[in-house]
Amino acid sequence: MLMPTTASEASILVIGGGIAGSACAIRLRQQGIAVDLVEKESFPRPKVCGCCIGVTGLAMLDRLGLKQFAKDRGVSTDRWCASMGGRRIEVPLPTGLAISRESLDPMLIEHAAAVGVNVAMRCEATVASVHKDRVDVRRNIAGSGDHQQSYSIVVVAAGLRAGGISRELPWTAAPHGPFGISFLADVRDVESGVIYMACDDDGYVGLVKLADGRIDVAAALRSGAASNGIAPVERVRRLLERSEFDFSSIENASTAMTTPPLRRSRRVGNGRLMAIGDAAGYIEPFTGEGMTWALQSGVAAADVIAEHIHQPASVGDAWQTRCLTLLAAEKRTCRWVTSALRWPLARIVAAGSLAMFPGLASPLVRGLNRSPS
Ligand SMILES: Cc1cc2nc3c(=O)[nH]c(=O)nc-3n(C[C@H](O)[C@H](O)[C@H](O)COP(=O)(O)OP(=O)(O)OC[C@H]3O[C@@H](n4cnc5c(N)ncnc54)[C@H](O)[C@@H]3O)c2cc1C
Numbered sequence: 079m080l081m082p083t084t085a086s087e088a089s090i091l092v093i094g095g096g097i098a099g100s101a102c103a104i105r106l107r108q109q110g111i112a113v114d115l116v117e118k119e120s121f122p123r124p125k126v127c128g129c130c131i132g133v134t135g136l137a138m139l140d141r142l143g144l145k146q147f148a149k150d151r152g153v154s155t156d157r158w159c160a161s162m163g164g165r166r167i168e169v170p171l172p173t174g175l176a177i178s179r180e181s182l183d184p185m186l187i188e189h190a191a192a193v194g195v196n197v198a199m200r201c202e203a204t205v206a207s208v209h210k211d212r213v214d215v216r217r218n219i220a221g222s223g224d225h226q227q228s229y230s231i232v233v234v235a236a237g238l239r240a241g242g243i244s245r246e247l248p249w250t251a252a253p254h255g256p257f258g259i260s261f262l263a264d265v266r267d268v269e270s271g272v273i274y275m276a277c278d279d280d281g282y283v284g285l286v287k288l289a290d291g292r293i294d295v296a297a298a299l300r301s302g303a304a305s306n307g308i309a310p311v312e313r314v315r316r317l318l319e320r321s322e323f324d325f326s327s328i329e330n331a332s333t334a335m336t337t338p339p340l341r342r343s344r345r346v347g348n349g350r351l352m353a354i355g356d357a358a359g360y361i362e363p364f365t366g367e368g369m370t371w372a373l374q375s376g377v378a379a380a381d382v383i384a385e386h387i388h389q390p391a392s393v394g395d396a397w398q399t400r401c402l403t404l405l406a407a408e409k410r411t412c413r414w415v416t417s418a419l420r421w422p423l424a425r426i427v428a429a430g431s432l433a434m435f436p437g438l439a440s441p442l443v444r445g446l447n448r449s450p451s
Contacts, residue, residue: 085316086271091116091215091229093203093243096125097369098355099184099235101376103195104142109384112200113388114229115195116217120408121182121187126260126335128284128366129182130155130273135370138377147185147216152177152291161321163422171273177288179295182369185328205244205351210391211348217429231380233352235372236404238337240357246348247357256281258363259310260296264329268293273366276396279422283317284365285325297326298363301339310336311432348391356377358401378404 091104092099095117106113129138131148139145142409152175159168191197200220207214218226234243241249265285268274274285281299288294297314308316311334318325346358355372382400386393 088194090114090231090233090255091203091213092233092235093215093239093276094118094202094233094235094240094355094357095187095190095197096237096372097186097198098357098372098376099109099233100190101138101142102188102233102235102354102372102380103190103197103376104193105377105380106248106383107190107193108142109380109382110232111380111387113195114189114198115190116198116201116203117187120200120201121184121323121439123183124335124445125179125183126258126337127179127294127369128178128260128273128286128363129178129288129294130174130284130286130366131177131369132366132428133172136175136372138370138373141196142186142189142373144185144189147189148175148177148182149302151181151185151289153270153287155273155286157272158275159272160275160277163274164322176273176288176294178288178290179290183411205246206388207312208244208349208351215243231350231352231383231393233354233383234357235354235376237356238360240353243357244351246351247353252380255301255360256298256362257301257310257339258296258298258332260294261311261332262288262292263331264293264327265293265295265325266327268323274323274325276318276323276365277366278317280303280313280319280394283321284363285368295331295396296363300324303439310334324450331343345398346401347394347399349392352379352382352397374400 090111090113092113092115095115099115103113103115132324136145139148150244155174155176155221157168158171167197182249184338187197198219202218204216205213206216206226208233212230214228215230216224217233218228234247236243268285270287276283281297283295295314299310299313302427313330346353356368358375359370361368378400379397382397383393386396
């Protein structure tokens with residue numbers, strides 16, 4: 079239920095209108111708190127993503143009043159089909175959703191505006207300076223130049239390129255981490271409702287059919303010398319050719335988008351500043367949970383703001399503590415699975431075990447599809 083805006087000493091800005099930023103702003107409005115949100119692009123905008131949401135993500139969308147909207151624009155998924163260690167394996171999944179980011183992100187930000195968030199599109203923001211009693215933010219609205227505004231709390235939800243927005247939330251550079259790439263294409267023999275994943279030494283590629291019949295192809299590839307000078311799209315094609323799938327016919331591919339090397343922030347909260355979603359640290363895409371965690375961190379950050387609305391100077395430090403415990407077990411599982419899969423022997427053992435006993439995947443699937451707390 080939407081509460082009327084309450085008078086508070088805090089003025090709040092969310093930088094970035096992706097999934098985390100919109101979720102945070104909507105949740106603040108659900109608690110009657112006024113909030114500005116700026117997004118540098120105009121929507122719909124492309125975004126590197128595998129476009130799959132599991133049970134927990136759908137539950138979070140439900141909390142924000144958007145589950146049915148999303149279901150109407152997506153395709154249900156209920157199977158995971160992988161090629162790894164020289165085998166093809168299939169595991170049933172609890173029903174999730176494949177939805178394009180061109181549908182999901184505008185839906186969230188439009189809902190935010192509808193519930194009273196003060197949204198400015200094509201407006202790029204950076205933190206100019208942090209003071210004891212305020213944060214000064216430089217806002218650049220396309221076509222009308224820079225102007226500065228002060229806020230009592232700033233939430234950075236600017237995704238993987240958030241590193242330059244504030245010196246107070248420094249990033250750890252991990253130049254040898256994987257990088258992301260995605261494009262849309264027509265690929266024959268991709269069944270609706272199945273999430274395909276091919277995995278080998280070069281990284282992993284996921285394919286899923288979207289509501290318009292196009293296939294979202296998204297990959298996380300090793301960066302650095304591993305590329306041998308081969309273009310990322312060609313590496314994706316070769317990875318699929320080496321797989322147990324027969325997806326050699328990739329036609330009408332859209333221009334590929336890539337991410338910078340996936341990396342982490344060193345601090346997610348500091349004084350009056352908070353980072354959420356990918357801006358608080360990337361999530362390996364293998365288990366397909368980045369959007370879910372972006373929604374969860376957006377909602378949790380809004381709750382921390384509501385608790386500290388009268389002590390805004392300590393909200394960032396409270397978030398630093400809360401964020402470390404939020405999703406700690408899920409993140410550990412995700413890191414463990416993705417690190418193990420980089421080893422050829424581990425892939426062979428995992429594939430062999432899952433081919434013989436698909437039920438072995440159940441604890442992992444259950445763990446990753448837990449109801450949100
Ligand atoms: C290859 C790959 C596959 C993936 N597959 C999946 C998947 O299947 N399922 C899943 O759940 N997750 C997946 N993810 C992860 C998921 O895409 C991200 O975790 C999720 O998008 C994070 O949302 P966010 O809101 O934090 O960031 P984003 O979605 O990146 O949103 C950030 C927003 O901030 C805006 N912005 C940036 N800088 C500024 C600024 N200075 N001022 C104003 N606005 C700004 C940007 O324009 C953008 O709209 C995948 C990721 C990769 C790389």
